[in-house]
Amino acid sequence: MPSLMEDLTAVCGPERVSDKLVDRICYTRDCGPSPGGVPGYVVRPVSTEEVAGIVRAANRHKTPIFVWGRSTTFIGNGIREGCILMAMDLMRAIEKIDLERKLVVVQPGAVWHAVDVELNKLGWELGVPGPGGMFSCSIGGSVAYNAVPHGLAEYGMTGEHVAGLEVVLPTGDILHTGSGANETAGHPHFERYANGPDLTGLFIGSCGVFGIITKVYFRIRRIPEAEEFAFYGFEGVEQAVDAAQSIQQQEAATHLVGLFGGPKPAGYEQYDAFLHIVVRDSRLRAGERRRIAEAVCEAHGGHPLDSRATRRYWTEHMYSWLRNTPPDYYYGNRPYTCPEVAGFIPTQAVKDAIAYLRQDAVEHAEEFQRYDIRIKCYDVYFSRNGAFIWIDTLYPELDERSWRYGLALRERYTDELMRRYMSPGGILQALAPVVMPKLGAGFELMKALKRTLDPNFILNPGVLLMEPETTPQVTPEVIR
Ligand SMILES: Cc1cc2nc3c(=O)[nH]c(=O)nc-3n(C[C@H](O)[C@H](O)[C@H](O)COP(=O)(O)OP(=O)(O)OC[C@H]3O[C@@H](n4cnc5c(N)ncnc54)[C@H](O)[C@@H]3O)c2cc1C
Numbered sequence: 353m354p355s356l357m358e359d360l361t362a363v364c365g366p367e368r369v370s371d372k373l374v375d376r377i378c379y380t381r382d383c384g385p386s387p388g389g390v391p392g393y394v395v396r397p398v399s400t401e402e403v404a405g406i407v408r409a410a411n412r413h414k415t416p417i418f419v420w421g422r423s424t425t426f427i428g429n430g431i432r433e434g435c436i437l438m439a440m441d442l443m444r445a446i447e448k449i450d451l452e453r454k455l456v457v458v459q460p461g462a463v464w465h466a467v468d469v470e471l472n473k474l475g476w477e478l479g480v481p482g483p484g485g486m487f488s489c490s491i492g493g494s495v496a497y498n499a500v501p502h503g504l505a506e507y508g509m510t511g512e513h514v515a516g517l518e519v520v521l522p523t524g525d526i527l528h529t530g531s532g533a534n535e536t537a538g539h540p541h542f543e544r545y546a547n548g549p550d551l552t553g554l555f556i557g558s559c560g561v562f563g564i565i566t567k568v569y570f571r572i573r574r575i576p577e578a579e580e581f582a583f584y585g586f587e588g589v590e591q592a593v594d595a596a597q598s599i600q601q602q603e604a605a606t607h608l609v610g611l612f613g614g615p616k617p618a619g620y621e622q623y624d625a626f627l628h629i630v631v632r633d634s635r636l637r638a639g640e641r642r643r644i645a646e647a648v649c650e651a652h653g654g655h656p657l658d659s660r661a662t663r664r665y666w667t668e669h670m671y672s673w674l675r676n677t678p679p680d681y682y683y684g685n686r687p688y689t690c691p692e693v694a695g696f697i698p699t700q701a702v703k704d705a706i707a708y709l710r711q712d713a714v715e716h717a718e719e720f721q722r723y724d725i726r727i728k729c730y731d732v733y734f735s736r737n738g739a740f741i742w743i744d745t746l747y748p749e750l751d752e753r754s755w756r757y758g759l760a761l762r763e764r765y766t767d768e769l770m771r772r773y774m775s776p777g778g779i780l781q782a783l784a785p786v787v788m789p790k791l792g793a794g795f796e797l798m799k800a801l802k803r804t805l806d807p808n809f810i811l812n813p814g815v816l817l818m819e820p821e822t823t824p825q826v827t828p829e830v831i832r
C-alpha cells in the first residue's frame with residue numbers, strides 16, 4: 353500500500369501537501385491558551401473532490417484529520433499530534449452571488465468581510481456580518497463552530513442564515529442538504545427546510561465532527577437605508593438589564609451590547625453598567641426604533657452618553673471602541689492571552705451572573721493579584737430573547753503559574769454557570785470534558801451518530817470529546 357504521504361500527494365499534488373516540520377509547526381493550536389499538537393501532514397485542498405479524496409486516504413491509513421478554517425477560536429481546538437491538518441484557506445472563492453434567490457454561494461474558507469465587501473458593491477450584504485473576528489475568520493469555520501455574530505438582537509445566530517450546505521461525510525461521500533438534496537433537479541439550493549429532516553442543522557455547531565463543509569449557501573439582504581446609534585450609562589446592572597429586556601420586547605435594536613465588567617468606557621467611570629444600541633432599518637423606522645430604545649433607557653434611569661464610539665465600534669467592527677478607546681490601550685503591550693468563557697443565558701439571569709462574577713473577583717482578589725489576572729470584560733450581546741455573555745480574563749501567557757490558574761478559572765466559571773443556566777455557543781476540545789457530560793441524552797445521540805457516520809473516528813475526533821471509546825474493563829468476580 354502507498355504511504356499516507358504518497359496518497360495525499362496523489363490527491364493534491366506535491367505543492368499543497370507537506371510533512372516538513374517548518375510547515376507543520378505553524379498549525380498547532382488556536383488563539384486560546386490550551387496546548388495543541390503538531391500535525392504530521394498539512395494539506396490544502398482546492399475542491400470538494402480533493403477534500404473527499406483526502407478523507408478516503410485518511411480512512412485507509414486510519415489517521416485523523418483536523419479541519420482548519422482560520423483557527424481563530426479562543427477555547428483550545430484540540431489539534432492532534434501526528435494528524436492530517438486540512439487547511440481550508442485556498443477554498444475561499446465566492447462562487448455565485450444569486451440576487452434572485454437572495455443567496456451567496458461561498459467556499460468554506462471565504463473570510464466574512466471579504467465576501468461582504470463584494471456584496472456591498474451591489475448594495476447587498478450578508479445576513480449577518482460575522483463574529484467579531486470577521487476580518488480574519490472563515491464562514492465555514494464559523495458555521496461549523498456556531499459563531500455568535502454581530503447584529504444578534506435582530507438577525508439572530510449565524511446558522512439561521514444558512515439556506516443549505518454541501519458537506520463531505522467521513523466516508524468521503526458528498527451530501528447536499530435542504531432543497532439542494534434533490535439530485536434529479538441538479539441540487540437546487542434555496543430552502544433549508546425541505547426534503548425531510550433539517551440535515552443542515554446537524555453540521556452547524558458540530559465543529560467538523562460529522563462532516564467537512566465544502567460549500568455554504570448563505571442568505572443576503574439589501575443594505576438597510578439607515579443606521580442609528582445610542583449609548584447609555586446606568587447606575588446599576590439591574591436597571592441596564594431591565595432596559596435591555598424592554599428593548600428586546602419592543603424589537604428596538606439590531607445589535608445591543610451590555611458592558612458590565614472590565615475597564616469602563618473612557619470618560620464615563622461614574623457609571624456601573626452601559627448599553628450600546630445599534631439600529632438598522634429604513635430611514636423612517638430606524639429613527640423611530642432608536643427613539644423607542646432611548647425612551648426605554650431613560651425610563652430605567654439611563655443617562656444618554658456620546659454615541660460616536662458606538663458608531664465607530666459598529667462601522668469599524670473594532671471591539672475596543674465599545675470602551676471608547678483605541679486598541680493599544682485595551683490590550684497593553686504584554687503577551688496576554690484570554691481563556692474565554694462564553695454562553696447563552698436568560699436575559700434576567702445576567703443580573704445573577706454579574707453579581708456572581710463580581711463577588712468571585714472580590715473573594716479571589718489576592719489570587720488575581722498574585723497571578724496577574726485581569727478582567728478584560730463581562731460583556732453581553734443581547735439576542736432576540738436572551739443574552740450571550742462573554743467572560744474574558746487576561747493573564748500573562750509566559751508565566752506558567754498564571755497560565756495554569758487561568759485555565760482552572762475558565763473551568764470553574766464554565767462549570768458553575770452551566771449548573772445555573774448557561775449553554776455555550778461553540779464547544780471545542782478544551783472545554784468538552786466540562787460541557788459534554790452535562791448534555792445527557794443529547795451527548796449519547798451525538799456519540800451514536802459519530803460511531804455510525806465515522807466508525808474510524810477520522811474527523812476531528814477529540815473536538816466534542818468524541819474519542820473512540822474503549823471497551824470498559826470488567827473485573828471478573830473471584831469466587832474463593
Ligand atoms: C478578534 C476576534 C473576535 C472574535 N469575536 C467573536 C465573536 O464575536 N463571536 C464568536 O462566536 N467568536 C468570536 N471569535 C472567535 C472565532 O473567530 C469565531 O468563532 C470564528 O467563527 C471561528 O472561525 P474560524 O474560521 O477561525 O474557524 P476555526 O477556528 O478554524 O474552526 C472552528 C471549528 O470548526 C471546524 N471547522 C473549520 N472549518 C470547517 C469546515 N469547513 N467544515 C467543518 N468543520 C470546520 C474546526 O475544525 C474547528 O473545530 C473571535 C475571534 C477573534 C480573533
